[in-house]
Amino acid sequence: MGSRSDLTDAEWERLGPLLPVSNGRCGRWRDHRQVVNGVLYRIRTGVQWRDLPERYGPWKTVNERHRRWSADGTWEMLLRRVQAEGDAAGEIDWDGSVDSTSVRAHHHAAGARQAPPPVLKGGSAQTVRAARIRAELIDRLAEGAGGEALGRSRGGFTTKIHLSADGRCRVLSLVVTPGQCADCTQFEPVLDKIRVPRLTCGSPRIRPDSVIADKGHSNRRTRSYLRRRGIRHVIPERADQAANRVRRGSAGGRPPGFDKDRYEKRNTVERAINKLKAFRAVATRFDKRGYLYLGTVTAAAPIIWFRS
Structure with missing residues (x-):
């Protein structure tokens, strides 16, 4: 008997051909669908790896493959391919939004040894690619803990997910930081x-048509960055910034433009966050390693694309 998190036949037809064939050692991957369903079951329910139902095979196999694909960027590659299919079909609403959400870390997430992600053994090409991705992950997660x-943060021991979403409440990009990191x-x-x-x-498409963000993203550097890239934006001005501008008089410049009607669409990123947090291993962090938790969140994102 299957689970609600298991891939349907139609979803597997889209996802299966994108998965790597070789395991990088001496042979081919086996039982991809069973293992992927096991990873998704764990992400949806938040159970410990040892408590995976037997129908998904040995828990060590499921865990190891999730670790490898989190480290070598396979989950991120799958997300981008699913996004590419949506873009080719004209299904992406490029009026995007940016926001963040704090995630409480379970006490099992503490205590990781001070070491980088594991070195993956394999062919020369895969080794170089994995080493590059590991270096990027280490740099990205260099702050804190x-x-x-x-x-x-005020929520205790936390991790923060920063994300952008399209106009249909689907994830476009993800960044994971310590919980005290400013938006x-x-x-x-x-x-x-x-x-x-x-x-x-x-x-590749690297620029949305417009961006909506809340007051936490309101500063001169952000607005300059958006103007430099030619991205229209709606970001309300903070009260202290408005007061400082008025105090400076003509030297303070004009107030930034603000479209109240367009700003109402910012709820799309909040709804995208709600969809991500429907996965319990995303809503509460159980992974010790930062790159593993990023892989967990990234693995949930394509399922939202499939089912939205």
């Missing part, structure tokens, strides 16, 4: 991670 994206510091990294490939030829 030994580089594992864990930190202290405005990750605005540019989130937008820089938007990269939707073309299925035929041409450069």
Whole structure:
């Protein structure tokens, strides 16, 4: 008997051909669908790996493959391919939104040894690619708690997910940081991670038509960045910024434009966050490693694309 998290036949027909064939050692991957369903079951329910139902096979196999695909960027590649299919079909609403959400870390997420993600053994090409991705992950998660994206905030021991979403409440890009990290510091990294490939030829789509964000992203650097990239935006001005501008008189410049009707669409990113947090292993962090938790969130995103 299957689970609600299991892939349907139609979903597997789209996802299966995108998965890697070789395991990078000496042979081919086996039972991809069974293992992927096991990963999705764990993400949806938040159970411990040892408590996976027997129908998904050995829990160590499911866990190991999730670890490998989180480290070598396979989950991110799947998300981008699913986005590329949506873009080719004209299903992406490029009026995007940016926001963040704090996630409480379970006490099992603490205590990771101070070490980078595991070295993956395999062919030369795969080794180089995995090493590059590991280096990027280590740099991205370098802040706080030994580089594992864990930190202290008003919510306690937390991790923060920064994301952008399209107008249909689906994830375009993700960044994971310690819980105390300010939203405005990750605005540019989130937008820089938007990269939707073309299925035929041409450069990837890296720029939305417009961006909506809340007051936490309101500062001169953010607005300059958006103007430089030619992205229309709706970001309300904070009260202290408005008061400072008025105090400076003519030297303070004009107030930024603000479209109240367009700003009402900011709820799309909040609804995207709600869809992500319907997965219990996303809503509560159980993974010790930052790159593993990022892989968990990224693995949930394509399922939202399939089922939205």
